[in-house]
Amino acid sequence: MARPKIALIGAGNIGGTLAHLAAVKELGDVVMFDIADGLPQGKALDIAESGPSEGFDANMSGTSDYADIAGADVCIVTAGVARKPGMSRDDLLGINLKVMKSVGEGIAAHAPNAFVICITNPLDAMVWALREFSGLPHNMVCGMAGVLDSARFRHFLADEFDVSMRDVTAFVLGGHGDTMVPLARYSTVAGIPLPDLVDMGWTTQDKLDAIIQRTRDGGAEIVGLLKTGSAFYAPATSAIEMAEAFLKDQKRVLPCAAYVDGALGLNGMYVGVPTVIGKGGVERVVDIKMNKDEQSMFDSSVAAVKGLVDACKGIDSSLT
Ligand code: APR
Numbered sequence: 001m002a003r004p005k006i007a008l009i010g011a012g013n014i015g016g017t018l019a020h021l022a023a024v025k026e027l028g029d030v031v032m033f034d035i036a037d038g039l040p041q042g043k044a045l046d047i048a049e050s051g052p053s054e055g056f057d058a059n060m061s062g063t064s065d066y067a068d069i070a071g072a073d074v075c076i077v078t079a080g081v082a083r084k085p086g087m088s089r090d091d092l093l094g095i096n097l098k099v100m101k102s103v104g105e106g107i108a109a110h111a112p113n114a115f116v117i118c119i120t121n122p123l124d125a126m127v128w129a130l131r132e133f134s135g136l137p138h139n140m141v142c143g144m145a146g147v148l149d150s151a152r153f154r155h156f157l158a159d160e161f162d163v164s165m166r167d168v169t170a171f172v173l174g175g176h177g178d179t180m181v182p183l184a185r186y187s188t189v190a191g192i193p194l195p196d197l198v199d200m201g202w203t204t205q206d207k208l209d210a211i212i213q214r215t216r217d218g219g220a221e222i223v224g225l226l227k228t229g230s231a232f233y234a235p236a237t238s239a240i241e242m243a244e245a246f247l248k249d250q251k252r253v254l255p256c257a258a259y260v261d262g263a264l265g266l267n268g269m270y271v272g273v274p275t276v277i278g279k280g281g282v283e284r285v286v287d288i289k290m291n292k293d294e295q296s297m298f299d300s301s302v303a304a305v306k307g308l309v310d311a312c313k314g315i316d317s318s319l320t
Pocket residue numbers: 009010011012013014015033034035036039078079080081082083099102119120121122229230231232235
């Protein structure tokens with residue numbers, strides 16, 4: 001049986017890390033696409049040359065021709081630019097919206113049956129635009145944010161409690177970044193919810209609030225340290241977890257930016273929600289009940305995402 005084919009659109013920091021992880025985990029053959037001359041080819045060759053030592057069987061290739069992604073089972077999109085000093089949110093939105101148009105058309109023409117995971121920011125608006133431009137079914141197009149946000153939350157909690165990260169679960173909803181909604185009562189250490197752990201004296205409410213804020217600011221913290229770019233190891237690992245759930249029909253329950261139509265009181269929009277990912281792509285949105293405070297945080301997050309989508313519609317009149 002042929003190996004699955006994984007197309008990585010964007011061969012920058014995240015794209016290169018995705019390729020390396022996909023190879024080491026033997027998820028399939030990898031083709032990296034980028035407009036930068038030689039970059040995808042160079043990274044693909046470099047990773048291929050790590051194969052004999054690591055011992056993986058996977059073909060690695062780089063291209064600047066969309067025809068080479070033909071028949072991909074998974075496409076992970078990181079193409080675009082990150083925000084630079086002096087650039088407004090709308091400037092970034094305008095540039096990356098154009099990138100989503102070319103990527104969406106490339107995927108529609110050459111890999112219309114792929115499961116598409118978008119990582120390009122601003123995530124919730126970009127995944128919506130990518131779906132619109134590609135015309136793929138909504139369940140086959142989603143965005144990576146929640147897995148990363150919850151991984152950061154889990155890491156900080158494990159540190160605070162001095163327990164293994166494996167025993168910490170975290171639940172986040174809403175848009176990526178500032179408006180992310182961490183649900184403390186659904187986040188646990190070995191099943192014990194965070195509010196109970198505060199009552200048990202494992203931590204204080206103040207410390208928990210600080211961890212939640214640090215999680216929301218997780219991307220900015222890394223940018224502040226790196227100075228020349230944004231996070232790439234954890235974002236790539238998170239997207240690979242989602243791709244693996246699809247390729248191996250794992251039915252993983254993972255938070256991601258998914259199209260929600262009916263659940264959580266929403267009518268047809270992309271936002272971060274808990275989902276089930278298996279061979280059908282986003283197979284289910286988990287329709288949880290929120291309390292008043294959680295609902296109001298979620299509503300603000302939804303409003304922020306709608307604002308970005310409206311801004312996209314203002315920039316490109318073909319989007320309605
Ligand atoms: N088509 C294909 N590739 C493109 C296009 C395009 N139209 N425009 C830009 N690219 C490529 C660039 O050449 C670059 O190699 O996208 C790549 C982006 O890589 P990096 O700048 O290293 O960015 P990275 O850290 O990988 O992040 C990518 O993910 O988390 C988000 O905010 C982040 O939007 C950013 C994206």
